[in-house]
Amino acid sequence: MEQKKKEQDVLIVRDEKTGEIGVVAGLKRDGTPNLKAAKAENTQDFLRFDRHGDVLDNFFANFYRQCKEPKRFGFYRVAAEGADKVVEVLKELLKNPKKNEELLAPHKVDTTKYEQSAAQQQTQEGETQAAPTEQTEETPQQAEQSSAGERQSNDGGYKPIDDSHLDREAVAERWGIDLAALEQSGDLERMRHDGKSQLVECNPDFGGIRVPMQARLSLRENPDGTVSIIPHPIRREPNLDEYRNVKFTPEDQENLKKTGNLGRVAEVVDPATGELIPSFISIDRLTNETVAVPVSAIRIPEEVKGVKLDPEQKAALSRGEGVYVEGMTAKSGKKFNATLQINADKRGLDFHFGGQKKAQRQEQTQTADGAPKERRLRIGKTLLGAEVKPEYKAGWEQNKWVYIEGMTDKKGQKFNAYVRPNHEKVKYDFSRKRPEQSQIYEVKPDAASRTQVAVNSEGKTDEATKHIGEPLQRGQTAPANEEQQRRQQNANKPRMRM
Incomplete structure (x- = not known):
């Protein structure tokens, strides 16, 4: 329940007419958002939703x-936990x-799809003219894509971005970015060619406060004709549900x-024109941003x-x-195989290794209907040289630790440990420390080992072996050699009193 609560989000809304900012707590009778102050006493009223619900x-x-005036309101999605602090930051940004x-x-x-859906519904209901679609502000990625397309179409060929039109002093003042360092690292060259830098440290200025x-x-x-830096x-995590008007299927x-x-x-909608543009879509692995690039680019x-390529x-x-x-x-001269695929973030090819072998392994781990088979570790007759007894298997069926003696490590040394199969990772887990009692499956010793366990582990004594001076071996109920027999006999001799 706690995990589910942490994954929930709330909506922050700004009334563009009055400047009022609050957390959405439903709708009023006139359809406008019911705003509540981001305070602890109002948290029960907040409209909460998760990524997989329809709220x-x-x-x-x-x-x-x-x-009646939907364009009057701007909506922002934030985590429910700590929303009060986020609202204060948003208030500063929204100034x-x-x-x-x-x-x-x-x-x-991005409310584009909801506006379009409302317009279509009005048309279906017989209205003569659908409500116009609001043109949302251009996102950094849209701007990057459109500008690249314009440069290519205008020149009849590719032309890098001319960063001499970038106001470097303004960039340093506004974002706290060292452009000289970007030039030296090669990031700026990638940016000139419609790419992105690696992750860099920025210190943007918000009303005199620097926020790293x-x-x-x-x-x-x-x-x-000017050029801007776009951070x-x-x-927090990629949006695997949708991108603009594209709803991702389970396969997607x-x-x-x-x-x-x-x-x-x-077919990705252009919010400015409403045009559907055939596009590749990928996730930026460094920032979790969803990125689209037109197929034509x-x-x-x-x-x-x-x-x-054929x-x-x-x-x-x-x-x-x-x-x-x-x-x-490869550059080294070595031959290699890989699966190639267009990556929208890179604006080029991805190389995925082990593709064909991975596909073969996947076929072997799927049922007839394509569903994944449950991965389980095969339990053998021995484990690192020690016998795997039926009692051990009984404990492992309950996902409990079992104490095993006499295993042999890679260096040939004998060792004892608590062991439990890890079917998810298809390996055994070992622990030399004693786990919690509730997680241990106690194995009762067989008849041949009862004396050994009683003496070595439980601190009890056995008259026949009480004085041999060494731990008992499995099945041992008497001295095992002449030295042990001598110690036992000498201890049993009556002592003379002086």
């Missing part, structure tokens, strides 16, 4: 159906939303988790690392699919 969809469906749009972008809710943060940086060409801050989500790429071409290569391979790449290619040559 958010229902809220916006009702909001756009009832509210100048245009200036702070890059920092607000990770939290701003990590972000990747890109360059954007503005309509007036891409780290998000699995692809994004495994490779970071959608694995297909999606990516050139499928004829050859990769010395291997010429028409089928190029067609698969252009569809966003992974293509297994053999015999490529």
